Amino acid sequence: MKKGVTSLGRFLIEEQRRFPEATGDFTLILEQIAFAAKIISREVNKAGLINILGKAYSVNVHGEEQQKLDVYANQKMIEALDHIGKVCAMASEEEDDVIHVPDRYPKGKYVVVFDPLDGSSNIDVNISIGTIFGIYKRVSEGENGCEKDFLQKGRKLVGAGYVIYGSSTMFVYSTGNGVSGFTLDPSVGEFLLSHPNIKIPEKGKIYSINEANYHRWDEKIRKYVEYIKNLEERQYTSRYIGSLVADFHRNLLKGGVFLYPGDSKNPKGKLRLLYEANPLAYIVEQAGGLATDGEQMILDIQPESLHQKTPLIIGSKWEVETYLKFMRGEA
Numbered sequence: 001m002k003k004g005v006t007s008l009g010r011f012l013i014e015e016q017r018r019f020p021e022a023t024g025d026f027t028l029i030l031e032q033i034a035f036a037a038k039i040i041s042r043e044v045n046k047a048g049l050i051n052i053l054g055k056a057y058s059v060n061v062h063g064e065e066q067q068k069l070d071v072y073a074n075q076k077m078i079e080a081l082d083h084i085g086k087v088c089a090m091a092s093e094e095e096d097d098v099i100h101v102p103d104r105y106p107k108g109k110y111v112v113v114f115d116p117l118d119g120s121s122n123i124d125v126n127i128s129i130g131t132i133f134g135i136y137k138r139v140s141e142g143e144n145g146c147e148k149d150f151l152q153k154g155r156k157l158v159g160a161g162y163v164i165y166g167s168s169t170m171f172v173y174s175t176g177n178g179v180s181g182f183t184l185d186p187s188v189g190e191f192l193l194s195h196p197n198i199k200i201p202e203k204g205k206i207y208s209i210n211e212a213n214y215h216r217w218d219e220k221i222r223k224y225v226e227y228i229k230n231l232e233e234r235q236y237t238s239r240y241i242g243s244l245v246a247d248f249h250r251n252l253l254k255g256g257v258f259l260y261p262g263d264s265k266n267p268k269g270k271l272r273l274l275y276e277a278n279p280l281a282y283i284v285e286q287a288g289g290l291a292t293d294g295e296q297m298i299l300d301i302q303p304e305s306l307h308q309k310t311p312l313i314i315g316s317k318w319e320v321e322t323y324l325k326f327m328r329g330e331a
């Protein structure tokens, strides 16, 4: 489909045509997430003017201070999805427990996980932030419950993506048929196809890791990072924003690797499996890259709890495969 003139809505309809049995439920969920993203983007863009910067003076389940925009984005995601009759329940970084659809609304056959605003620490300094989401089909029966539906492996995702609020706002998603990127044209209020069929280069030149944690890394991780930095055939450069979505998006387009490994202080790293690692792992695999925790592919990890953390090494195939070789002691 044509770049610049194909709206996300139109693209979704075309995608749905591939499945004659499709009911449109799933498409509506994606449309609603894109709608919430436009509202969040609007607030992000004028955040300095409307008293929405700064702390909300509350902490989330991880003990992290919530920002006002974290709370706002969380609310908008829930409001966009809770009444449409297609979702059974949601799980968010900002909520301790599963968010049930209120009884007054019908429940649907999907569950949605999200990090409503990723990279919160960058909000007040005008650096790119994002929203990450994943969609699963329910596996449990009955009107209530749905808890079990969240503990599915990332391989079972039926769709996932992210929105980046950067120098432009972009919506990037996959439903298992490649990765497509749309840029928000604020003058018409639509996401327009700008990056069809995104493929991550097989090798890159960027590595992204918080090197302040160096002294806490295992020897194998240190060796890998030194190896990458000193590679003779390719001069790598270090780029680390501290906003997962932004770091990931750059590396997806340019090639390279993002690492948030476990360390002596945080053996499982910092990032959350369900609503950070899994959706991005799904995207990267669809784009031809890989994502691992150092032992297994991220999408093969069996989740045990909503907010569990995982080491995340994600990006171009060569860099991630090389990391695995270092972990296995083969390099």
Ligand SMILES: O=P(O)(O)OC[C@H]1O[C@](O)(COP(=O)(O)O)[C@@H](O)[C@@H]1O
Pocket: 064, 093, 115, 117, 118, 119, 120, 121, 210, 242, 243, 244, 245, 270
């Ligand atoms: O400051 P650190 O330890 O390098 O961590 C940065 C990471 O933390 C995060 O900000 C966590 O996400 P949230 O802002 O959603 O909590 C990631 O976006 C980022 O990759």
Ligand SMILES: [Mg+2]
Pocket: 115, 117, 118, 119, 244, 276
């Ligand atoms: Mg996050």
Ligand SMILES: [Mg+2]
Pocket: 070, 093, 115, 116, 117, 118, 119, 120
């Ligand atoms: Mg967040």
